[in-house]
Amino acid sequence: MHVKKYWRLILLATVIVFSVGVYYVQAKIAADRFPDFAIRKVSGDEREAEPIYIDGFYNEGNKEEPLWIRAGGSEYWRQWSYFDRLEGGNFISFTKHLQKKYRNFMRGKEENDAYYFEDRDFVGYAAIETNLLRGFEPTDFAFTVACLDKKRKDTVSFRLPVPDRERYTMVYVEKVHVMNGVMKVITTNQSYNSNSIESHVYTIDWKRKKMLSDETVFSVSQKNGEMLVYPVSFDRTKLDRYVVFSKRSLEEVPEKDGEGDITTQEKTVELAAYDLETGERKKIGLPEKNVAEAEPALVSGSTLYFQKLAENGIQIIAYDLEKGKIISDRVFAVPRSERDSSLRDSKIKLTNEKIYVAVPDTDAKTGKILIGDLKSGKTLYEGRIAAKEGEDLPKGYRITLLDLNVEGSF
Amino acid sequence: MNKYLKLLNFELNRFFKIYLVLIVLTVVLQMTAVIVECRQYLKQANEMIYGMNASKEQFLADYGQMSFVHIVTNGWFMWSIAICAVTLIIYVFFIWYRDWFARNTFAYRLLTLPTDRINVYLAKATAIFLMVLGLISLQLILFPVEQGIFRAMIPDDFRQDLSTADIITFSKYLTVLFPGTLIEFVARYGAGLMVVLVLFTAILFERCYRFRGIFFGAGYCALAAGIFLSPILIEMFTEKVYLYPIERFFAEVALGLFVSGMSIFISRFLLNYKIRV
Numbered sequence: 289m290h291v292k293k294y295w296r297l298i299l300l301a302t303v304i305v306f307s308v309g310v311y312y313v314q315a316k317i318a319a320d321r322f323p324d325f326a327i328r329k330v331s332g333d334e335r336e337a338e339p340i341y342i343d344g345f346y347n348e349g350n351k352e353e354p355l356w357i358r359a360g361g362s363e364y365w366r367q368w369s370y371f372d373r374l375e376g377g378n379f380i381s382f383t384k385h386l387q388k389k390y391r392n393f394m395r396g397k398e399e400n401d402a403y404y405f406e407d408r409d410f411v412g413y414a415a416i417e418t419n420l421l422r423g424f425e426p427t428d429f430a431f432t433v434a435c436l437d438k439k440r441k442d443t444v445s446f447r448l449p450v451p452d453r454e455r456y457t458m459v460y461v462e463k464v465h466v467m468n469g470v471m472k473v474i475t476t477n478q479s480y481n482s483n484s485i486e487s488h489v490y491t492i493d494w495k496r497k498k499m500l501s502d503e504t505v506f507s508v509s510q511k512n513g514e515m516l517v518y519p520v521s522f523d524r525t526k527l528d529r530y531v532v533f534s535k536r537s538l539e540e541v542p543e544k545d546g547e548g549d550i551t552t553q554e555k556t557v558e559l560a561a562y563d564l565e566t567g568e569r570k571k572i573g574l575p576e577k578n579v580a581e582a583e584p585a586l587v588s589g590s591t592l593y594f595q596k597l598a599e600n601g602i603q604i605i606a607y608d609l610e611k612g613k614i615i616s617d618r619v620f621a622v623p624r625s626e627r628d629s630s631l632r633d634s635k636i637k638l639t640n641e642k643i644y645v646a647v648p649d650t651d652a653k654t655g656k657i658l659i660g661d662l663k664s665g666k667t668l669y670e671g672r673i674a675a676k677e678g679e680d681l682p683k684g685y686r687i688t689l690l691d692l693n694v695e696g697s698f
Numbered sequence: 699m700n701k702y703l704k705l706l707n708f709e710l711n712r713f714f715k716i717y718l719v720l721i722v723l724t725v726v727l728q729m730t731a732v733i734v735e736c737r738q739y740l741k742q743a744n745e746m747i748y749g750m751n752a753s754k755e756q757f758l759a760d761y762g763q764m765s766f767v768h769i770v771t772n773g774w775f776m777w778s779i780a781i782c783a784v785t786l787i788i789y790v791f792f793i794w795y796r797d798w799f800a801r802n803t804f805a806y807r808l809l810t811l812p813t814d815r816i817n818v819y820l821a822k823a824t825a826i827f828l829m830v831l832g833l834i835s836l837q838l839i840l841f842p843v844e845q846g847i848f849r850a851m852i853p854d855d856f857r858q859d860l861s862t863a864d865i866i867t868f869s870k871y872l873t874v875l876f877p878g879t880l881i882e883f884v885a886r887y888g889a890g891l892m893v894v895l896v897l898f899t900a901i902l903f904e905r906c907y908r909f910r911g912i913f914f915g916a917g918y919c920a921l922a923a924g925i926f927l928s929p930i931l932i933e934m935f936t937e938k939v940y941l942y943p944i945e946r947f948f949a950e951v952a953l954g955l956f957v958s959g960m961s962i963f964i965s966r967f968l969l970n971y972k973i974r975v
Contacts, residue, residue: 307835
């Protein structure tokens, strides 16, 4: 070949490969230079911290980068390959877990953990699906229901209009439960003309594709102050028989030491336990003011846990739904250190009979981790979130903790 | 292969003068953008600090630090990219029609070369593709140079230094040209090459059937778009999502290869049997 004759072609091709290559290699190196954060043990059993998965942000100047911290180290969005990003990274969710196991059944179903149920025999799905072209069509709410029989490898799928749907402006599916041949769909509905929020339990015969009943557990009007109704969190993998609905009032109160600042104070007004097996509803009495101010945080078996910020940690009150009384009232102390922590910004997760707390320090550079046993009240693990030693840290960096997830629970 | 390379080299040489003009224009316009933006910022700072006796901190609080994002969103800068883009889009058509309409029918000589005629088509497509990537590379080489000037003009305290990748992310529009990952880069410019092949086929339809060919060409473009976008179109019309994102990606890669292959195949037929000079 005559190199002289082709010099333009050769030059152009070389410059392209070289400059594009260098750019993407540099971008990769820059992405790997973000500081690596980890959770370091202060006391307790190291293994307890392994399932923790913290969602957050890393800031430097006006740069902001999604960040995930685990016990062993951290990951940034920018470090993911394009395929990782398409798959949603190694994001932990019930939906992702189901997608891996039942790829075909999950095809085309919306990604929201609340829409799914799984036990030994069935996978259930109920959602108000959004129309891709037209978006939401108010007054046209319909459940898309699907059920997979694992043993028979049989899928039932159909649409069912929401009863009285013309009344609602919004229907949120909060929980799906399959039991004794029926599917229970728990929703929060916003009503149009009465400006109210309602908690509903719909019972669907998924084999005959019929709506059996529509029960309203709570209905609050927004006329007399701001009110909230919602089902209390639960462990998706546990299949507990009780769902607890909480009715709470929001009150705006001026802050004690603030200069005219207003904070909203939430108070539990009423609680109701719904038995998924029998369909019975039971009111839960609130014995003490103490409990009213605490937030109902988890239903586990027949125990309802309330959480509340205490002076030096998180107060957890356990209430037995069947016996109707408080069985324990404890404070899990957040570990002390030379750094001040902002307890108010704590991320608390109650799951698998354990409490997981991530508390950011006020300088937003480090944080604390606490894991406790809900039953015994013992502290299982104390740790610190911090950049790994030897990391080259830029001056004004900050981390923001957004959410705390625990692997193996959803 | 040798004939193809010769033709490719020939096409590049033919465009070389216009290409040089584009390169010079890009450099001049972008340097203007750097200098104009930096001067404007410094003028503001001088007016505030010396004219109005404001402190440095106060100025920074009001106006913020200057970053290179200001420069890439400057009009001069964006014009440089727009001019290059438009020139190359026009050249997609010009690269064929000049052979028919320039002095003496050059197309006749091209098509009677002792080689498979599809090589002419492939050489022209590769030439366009390389010229696009060449300008993309020019931009990647210019970034650090321009950042050097920017750093020299703006004092440390007033300057926010960002990496090229950050500048591209913050500018928003530049992410179209420089996607975040190499896989996306290859996929995007691969899709671009496919579009060029489809347009070339449409042009050949017109050259073969003249007036009627315009409709054949337009129809072919619609067909190609329909095939390439079929996974998305099916989902839109049936209102159901069937594919996981990663499956959709590979489906698009396969369909893109199919459409490119189909374009080459049809063009080969047109060039061999239907072309009129």
